Amino acid sequence: MKLTQLVGSCDEGECPTLYLTDRGTLAVQGEYLTEHDLQLPAHEKLVEVPVELIRKAIRDNLI
Template identity: 40%
Template sequence: MNTDDELPTAPSFGPLQVVANKCTAGHCPTVYSTSYGTVVVQGYTVQPASAGVTVPDGECLVEVPVDLLTEATRNLS
């Protein structure tokens, strides 16, 4: 249990594997796979208030190109 002085810890995913990205430099939208059978998405931060949605603590909104998700889906199949 966390006390007020402790921050929740993020899960340890180990090394992420690139599934799809929009460049080769690593500084652009990317979809990664984890060893847990999930994906991690790197994208541009979207402020929930400007999007008209509420996001719970510990989550955030990111924007990525649709074709990146299409490529990731194809590569994960």
């Protein structure tokens, strides 16, 4: 899968980032959450990203 960076919190590659995939979907890089009360399927994970990351992507017309 090819990922294109839309917006990120830093340029180091280790910060919350929003990507566009070559499948027309979004991929999110963020802090992996392990303490929550959700029942997620084994193939899914929950990550946390700053709201400002999504706002910036919308403001910049990236999504």
